[in-house]
Amino acid sequence: MPPKKQVEEKKVLLGRPGNNLKSGIVGLANVGKSTFFQAITRCPLGNPANYPFATIEPEEARVIVPSERLDKLYELYHPPKKVPAYITIYDIAGLTKGASAGEGLGNAFLANIRAVDAIYQVVRCFDDAEIIHIEGDVDPTRDLEIIANELRLKDIEFAQKHLEGIEKITKRGGQSLEVKQKKEEAKLVERIIKLLEDGQRVANQTWTPKEVEVINSMFLLTAKPTIYLINLSERDFIRKKNKHLLKIKQWVDQYSPGDVVIPLSVSFEERLSHMETDEERAEAEKEVGAQSVLPKIITVMRKKLDLISFFTAGEKDEVREWTIREGTKAPQAAGVIHTDLMKTFILADVMKYSDLVEHGDEASVKAHGKLLQKGKNYVVEDGDVIYFRAAAGKS
Numbered sequence: 001m002p003p004k005k006q007v008e009e010k011k012v013l014l015g016r017p018g019n020n021l022k023s024g025i026v027g028l029a030n031v032g033k034s035t036f037f038q039a040i041t042r043c044p045l046g047n048p049a050n051y052p053f054a055t056i057e058p059e060e061a062r063v064i065v066p067s068e069r070l071d072k073l074y075e076l077y078h079p080p081k082k083v084p085a086y087i088t089i090y091d092i093a094g095l096t097k098g099a100s101a102g103e104g105l106g107n108a109f110l111a112n113i114r115a116v117d118a119i120y121q122v123v124r125c126f127d128d129a130e131i132i133h134i135e136g137d138v139d140p141t142r143d144l145e146i147i148a149n150e151l152r153l154k155d156i157e158f159a160q161k162h163l164e165g166i167e168k169i170t171k172r173g174g175q176s177l178e179v180k181q182k183k184e185e186a187k188l189v190e191r192i193i194k195l196l197e198d199g200q201r202v203a204n205q206t207w208t209p210k211e212v213e214v215i216n217s218m219f220l221l222t223a224k225p226t227i228y229l230i231n232l233s234e235r236d237f238i239r240k241k242n243k244h245l246l247k248i249k250q251w252v253d254q255y256s257p258g259d260v261v262i263p264l265s266v267s268f269e270e271r272l273s274h275m276e277t278d279e280e281r282a283e284a285e286k287e288v289g290a291q292s293v294l295p296k297i298i299t300v301m302r303k304k305l306d307l308i309s310f311f312t313a314g315e316k317d318e319v320r321e322w323t324i325r326e327g328t329k330a331p332q333a334a335g336v337i338h339t340d341l342m343k344t345f346i347l348a349d350v351m352k353y354s355d356l357v358e359h360g361d362e363a364s365v366k367a368h369g370k371l372l373q374k375g376k377n378y379v380v381e382d383g384d385v386i387y388f389r390a391a392a393g394k395s
Contacts (some may be wrong), residue, residue, distance in 0.1 A: 118225045169182045310382075
């Protein structure tokens with residue numbers, strides 16, 4: 001008998017499906033969140049005041065994704081417009097110890113975190129007697145533990161309530177399929193509660209696709225990917241030294257393994273953001289011997305959210321960068337442009353970005369046999385330049 005065909009289990013990602021995912025800026029009060037928000041968005045929203053809970057309702061802004069590939073395509077096609085991709089960022093109110101029990105703006109803070117898909121956690125590593133620290137002094141690992149504990153405690157509460165709902169079904173007894181499934185789900189939720197009680201985050205564990213589907217239904221705070229932004233003084237950032245950095249790295253490796261730590265100076269980024277031209281910013285960076293890390297902060301977050309880009313390009317209209325989730329098939333990618341394109345999809349003419357740059361134009365790519373025609377099962381790859389063909393003259 002021929003061997004049984006192995007069916008590859010479909011990868012299911014933690015978090016909401018979708019392309020327009022949101023990142024929230026999180027941290028204790030007065031660590032630089034709102035100033036960072038203003039610097040990365042280059043807008044006057046937010047309230048970087050020197051007192052706790054200066055931000056109440058979350059501010060929202062779109063941030064352009066830096067893209068050398070989009071710039072190069074614009075040079076090749078010379079269209080009237082160049083339209084970049086973006087990510088959406090929220091500035092969320094500062095947390096305080098006891099937030100999980102409703103202290104400070106705890107309930108609002110945690111609800112706002114639950115509404116985003118990923119977290120930028122700002123950690124204060126600078127000394128400044130004029131800027132109040134809500135805990136009295138600068139101690140980054142203590143601050144990390146405060147936030148980690150509050151998120152874990154709230155998740156334990158969420159998980160216990162979820163478990164209570166499951167147990168109402170399992171207590172009925174019987175051998176129905178629903179009861180069997182709920183018993184398995186109960187075991188998973190009990191595991192989640194145990195790992196949370198042991199100081200771990202849900203996002204940093206390995207889960208099966210079936211387990212991920214259950215976890216996604218729970219909207220857990222610790223299931224969100226996190227990037228740790230270490231806010232240094234401008235002096236420490238430029239010289240790449242700070243006495244707290246090693247301890248922070250050790251803490252993240254232990255309690256949030258695999259997550260990214262990015263040192264920055266919010267005051268430096270703020271100063272650059274007020275400059276009117278790229279040339280002025282480049283000159284300022286050259287003068288101090290340090291570069292902005294905002295482009296890295298944006299692109300690393302997209303990667304953490306499993307987001308990639310494809311491009312559409314034409315001489316008469318525009319070049320545009322589109323955002324999709326990794327693993328998206330061609331019809332669904334077409335649907336990001338317009339739902340009608342997904343419904344009436346016929347095929348996709350696909351060029352690889354590298355082939356287009358190498359050969360210089362579409363005609364040359366086609367002459368070299370590199371223009372590919374792909375059907376509905378094609379999984380779009382990062383950097384594809386695509387022309388979608390659809391029924392009824394839509395394209």
